Amino acid sequence: MQVRQRKFFVRLSLLAPLLISSFFSTLAAKADEAGYVLTQRSKSFGDSYLYVSPSGLKMTNPTSGTGFIVQGATGNIIFYNDKTRTYYAMSFEQGKRKFELQKRKPMHWKPGGSRSIAGLRAKEFTVTSSSKGDMIAGDYWGALDIKAPAHVSELLSAKFGTPADSNLIPLQFSYVDPNGQAVTSLETYRQQATNVPSNYYTAPQGYKLAKNEVDVMMTDENKQIMNDIANDLGNTNSNTAASHIPAGGVTLPNGKTVSKDDVSKLVDSIRQAKQRQAAGQ
Numbered sequence: 001m002q003v004r005q006r007k008f009f010v011r012l013s014l015l016a017p018l019l020i021s022s023f024f025s026t027l028a029a030k031a032d033e034a035g036y037v038l039t040q041r042s043k044s045f046g047d048s049y050l051y052v053s054p055s056g057l058k059m060t061n062p063t064s065g066t067g068f069i070v071q072g073a074t075g076n077i078i079f080y081n082d083k084t085r086t087y088y089a090m091s092f093e094q095g096k097r098k099f100e101l102q103k104r105k106p107m108h109w110k111p112g113g114s115r116s117i118a119g120l121r122a123k124e125f126t127v128t129s130s131s132k133g134d135m136i137a138g139d140y141w142g143a144l145d146i147k148a149p150a151h152v153s154e155l156l157s158a159k160f161g162t163p164a165d166s167n168l169i170p171l172q173f174s175y176v177d178p179n180g181q182a183v184t185s186l187e188t189y190r191q192q193a194t195n196v197p198s199n200y201y202t203a204p205q206g207y208k209l210a211k212n213e214v215d216v217m218m219t220d221e222n223k224q225i226m227n228d229i230a231n232d233l234g235n236t237n238s239n240t241a242a243s244h245i246p247a248g249g250v251t252l253p254n255g256k257t258v259s260k261d262d263v264s265k266l267v268d269s270i271r272q273a274k275q276r277q278a279a280g281q
Contacts, residue, residue, distance in 0.1 A: 032195040036146050038118070038171070039190035043183070051194075052169055056201035057152045066217050071201050075151030078203050079213040086210040087203055092151055099158035109140065109162065117171045118191045120145050125162070135175035135183075142168025 035053025042048065048067075051058040060067035065083035070076075075092025090098070112124030121144040128137050140162055146169045148156065153167045162170065173186040210216045 032197055035194060035196040037192050037194050037196075038169075038188050040186060040188045042186045044185070050169075051196050051200055052146055052148065052152075053196040054147075054149060055196075055198065056149060057169075058200050064217075068213075069201050069203075070149075070152050070155060072149030072151060075155065077155070079210075079216040080204050080207060081216045081218075082204075084216075084218075085204075085207045086216050087207045088210045088213045088216045089203060090213070092155070095155055096158045099155060109138075112139075114144070115141075117141055117143075118188045120171065120188075120191055122171050123168065134177060136178060136180075138173070138175040140170065141172040143171050144168065 033053040033055055035051060038050040038052070040048055040050055045059065046061050046063065048059050048061045051060075054072060056072040057070045058067065064081075066079075066081050068080070069078040071078075075095070076089060077092070077095045078087060078089045080087040109125040109127045112126045114121065114123050116122065122141040123144055125140045125142070126138065127140075129135060142162075148167055148169050150167070152169075156162055156170065162173075170186055171188040172184075174182060174184045177183055
């Protein structure tokens with residue numbers, strides 16, 4: 001009997017690693033959620049991937065290494081930078097107040113038609129603004145196949161002025177500016193149903209807490225450039241204005257590049273304005 005018991009426990013000890021591995025693999029599979037990953041291009045964030053599932057939303061720009069997370073249960077927002085290994089978090093209330101300050105003037109969106117965008121069913125909302133602003137008409141398309149968590153929907157509305165009750169993830173947004181020019185602010189050109197890992201909506205481990213979200217979204221190179229520009233503003237020699245800007249210009253967090261000449265002109269105009277203000281005092 002004792003021999004049989006010993007053999008049983010020997011077999012069990014050999015199988016234990018496999019049983020434990022299988023157990024945790026099952027837990028991991030259950031922790032993942034059915035969701036989507038969208039490949040998008042936006043005016044403010046550049047080329048990016050948007051992951052969304054019932055537990056939250058995560059947008060990441062692989063070129064700059066920057067991104068942000070909105071946790072579905074709490075609405076808390078986490079900004080992060082994989083290259084500088086920094087992050088900054090704010091509550092749902094803080095984020096909503098900040099976004100409402102940046103939002104366009106209140107507009108009344110009207111439901112429109114429907115069509116397919118990147119293989120997803122999409123519903124249209126249109127708006128015409130009679131007040132002066134950065135747009136006189138807008139066209140917004142939201143994904144019918146993807147439901148945004150309630151907190152995410154509220155933040156999107158606070159940020160972009162889109163319909164608060166639509167509860168849809170934006171797929172496309174275009175508008176007409178005051179000069180009559182058509183502008184595409186957001187477009188989605190690829191989508192895929194996928195399992196989203198549960199740890200996608202948590203703060204990155206081992207990252208340093210930054211002073212604010214702007215600090216997170218800036219690269220080390222751009223931070224140095226900003227410091228150099230600040231020094232240039234106090235210099236009266238126009239030949240040194242923005243002298244530290246790379247020949248290829250400055251790449252912003254959204255992937256857009258601003259030329260050295262444009263930065264230099266901006267620095268000159270700010271410095272001249274400061275000099276005129278000082279002379280008038």
